[in-house]
Amino acid sequence: MMKLFYTNTSPYSRKVRITLLEKGLDGEVEYILCNPFEDAVELKSLNPLGKIPTLVLDDGRVVYDSPVICEYLDTLNANGELVPSSNDARLLVNTWQALADGIIDASYNIVMEGRRDESERSQNCIERWKGSIVDSLKQIEQQIATLPGEITMAEISLAAALGYLDFRLSYLEWRNGQSNTAAWYGEFSKRPSMVETQPPA
Numbered sequence: 001m002m003k004l005f006y007t008n009t010s011p012y013s014r015k016v017r018i019t020l021l022e023k024g025l026d027g028e029v030e031y032i033l034c035n036p037f038e039d040a041v042e043l044k045s046l047n048p049l050g051k052i053p054t055l056v057l058d059d060g061r062v063v064y065d066s067p068v069i070c071e072y073l074d075t076l077n078a079n080g081e082l083v084p085s086s087n088d089a090r091l092l093v094n095t096w097q098a099l100a101d102g103i104i105d106a107s108y109n110i111v112m113e114g115r116r117d118e119s120e121r122s123q124n125c126i127e128r129w130k131g132s133i134v135d136s137l138k139q140i141e142q143q144i145a146t147l148p149g150e151i152t153m154a155e156i157s158l159a160a161a162l163g164y165l166d167f168r169l170s171y172l173e174w175r176n177g178q179s180n181t182a183a184w185y186g187e188f189s190k191r192p193s194m195v196e197t198q199p200p201a
């Protein structure tokens with residue numbers, strides 16, 4: 001059985017969990033709750049970066065970075081094609097994924113910066129990260145119609161990013177001026193894979 005090291009608050013882990021559910025692979029994975037900041041000895045021994053999500057395959061191979069894990073999972077069966085095989089479609093999906101993951105990176109950095117002592121905190125960095133989130137959201141609002149439409153890693157990554165904004169940075173009120181994106185997210189959030197992986201209240 002594959003093993004997934006994760007937490008239920010991690011947006012990158014959520015991407016993988018949504019992927020497993022959408023591919024119907026949920027039953028083939030043992031989920032191992034693992035806070036990378038606490039006593040993560042086993043995780044560190046598997047992934048020197050000490051990050052979640054980390055997936056261990058049946059044969060012991062260790063896979064990490066959520067796009068790499070999801071791309072691998074997509075090859076395991078033919079239930080949907082989350083990373084398209086044709087070049088143009090794959091480029092579009094991967095670029096959407098990079099944009100969504102970039103929003104998660106900036107958001108996660110803001111959260112981590114907020115946990116530092118005030119004397120060590122960089123307001124300058126926080127403003128820069130906020131700026132990249134706001135500008136990315138503006139672009140998404142304009143380009144939402146170019147989403148592949150069916151479910152791919154583009155939609156899964158975007159949903160994980162917007163869900164994380166709701167969870168940790170709700171004060172940004174990302175829906176303001178973003179009615180197309182908000183409508184898209186409202187619909188996508190109804191999928192059982194989204195409901196089941198909702199972060200704790």
Ligand SMILES: N[C@@H](CCC(=O)N[C@@H](CS)C(=O)NCC(=O)O)C(=O)O
Binds near residue numbers: 013037052108
């Ligand atoms: N690019 C990685 C990012 C993974 C990541 O940063 N995960 C966070 C949790 S949400 C983590 O493990 N942080 C621990 C650390 O930075 O030491 C991915 O897409 O999987």
